[in-house]
Amino acid sequence: MNPLDSLGLSVPIIQAPMAGTSTPDMTAAVSNAGALGSIAVGAVDATAARAMIDAVRARTDRPFNVNLFVHHPAQAQADVERRWIEALGPLFARYGAAPPPSLREIYRSFAADDAMLAMLADTRPAVISFHFGLPDAHRIATLKAAGCLLLATATSLAEALAARAAGIDAVVAQGFEAGGHRGMFDPQAPDACLGTIALTRLLVDRGGLPVIAAGGIMDGRGVRAALDLGAIAAQLGTAFIACPESSADAAHRAALFSSAAHHTIMTRAISGRPARCLPNRFTDWGATADAQSPDYPIAYDAGKALNQAAKAVGETGYGAQWAGQGAPLARSLPAADLIAALVEEMPG
Incomplete structure (x- = not known):
């Protein structure tokens, strides 16, 4: 049926x-x-x-x-969240911003x-x-x-x-x-x-x-x-x-029709949960980060703040540019x- x-x-x-x-x-x-x-x-x-x-x-x-x-x-873990904020600190500083002092569960x-x-x-x-x-x-x-x-x-x-x-x-x-x-x-x-x-x-x-x-x-x-x-x-x-x-914003659309579409990657860095994304500056950083990400969606609070800080000065490589392996056929x-x-x- x-x-x-x-x-x-x-x-x-x-x-x-x-x-x-x-x-x-x-x-x-x-x-x-x-x-x-x-x-x-x-x-x-x-x-x-x-x-x-x-x-x-x-x-x-x-x-x-x-x-x-x-x-x-999500289970709040103060030490995990503090270390995650510290790990992201240099990325925020690169774009003239400070990371949020604390993180919250943004989705109920x-x-x-x-x-x-x-x-x-x-x-x-x-x-x-x-x-x-x-x-x-x-x-x-x-x-x-x-x-x-x-x-x-x-x-x-x-x-x-x-x-x-x-x-x-x-x-x-x-x-x-x-x-x-x-x-x-x-x-x-x-x-x-x-x-x-x-x-x-x-x-x-x-x-x-x-x-x-x-x-x-x-x-x-x-x-x-x-x-x-x-x-x-x-x-x-x-x-x-x-x-x-x-x-989807202009950066996401442009990335979808770029060489990035041929190399999608599974990452936890953006949100705290595994997700398939077009490779960008955030996924590159996530591949080498040695800090444990907080629970989803607490980690996403930091990810969204970083994306906004970078976009404010014209850098669009920290967005959640989700896409599957069929992306080259878009x-x-x-x-x-x-x-x-x-x-x-x-x-x-």
Whole structure:
């Protein structure tokens, strides 16, 4: 059974919910084109998330996905955070700035956000997806009672089986090729680094839930390959970064179409969690840093402050320029035109 059938999609494609890149305009354009648009609200509070949902609904009457972060709430570690600030100090000084005196948890996990739960139960988006973990039984039951279809990222069979046991409707098989943050439930656990092909087949065969393939998929042939592996849909993120509806800044777009696209790197330096990024000054520094990064998203507080300090004097190499291994295949098209191109490229 394909739970996406209830949404009336004409295209088996999901636009990945990329915090800091996806916008209401992009979400609506993708959904209006017959695919499933997504808006990421994990980096905002319930009030801002409601405004984003309202903005999408003002632009489309089609279903769309709302994505949430469900990480374990960060554990403050004063000594770790102090050493991290000290390690970053010379970088701040290079751009005439001082590091923040202390760091804070800038994103609240949905696991502890009752206001977000109440807002979602009231607004009832057609689809809700989870990244970094699973909510508790009460939150899942509340969202199911609101009529929401629930998706969760899985990077392993164990995570997919946990999603099934929790009552999730379908899993997003996030291969190691994928851009942005790894969806691992425990970022300190060993990572088998399964690629999209291997993970999708494994979860289709043994996970017990419908599977959405994600990671490295950039064109219609990639979508068709995912469907041939047994997936019910493909999720694409990097493919949408260069769309005019994206909120990616000029530096991110330029880097995407540079030689950096051929050498993406997994780093913890920017946010405290493993994430695939275009190589830049921050990832270069992170590859040699000898200090332990604080928990996500506490480390991200420092990373964002450094990026702003550098940008203030014209240096753009400290941004979170997320991208997957398919980045060299990126193209700059309006979101609706990209969906049309993907459909045209799908053989069969």
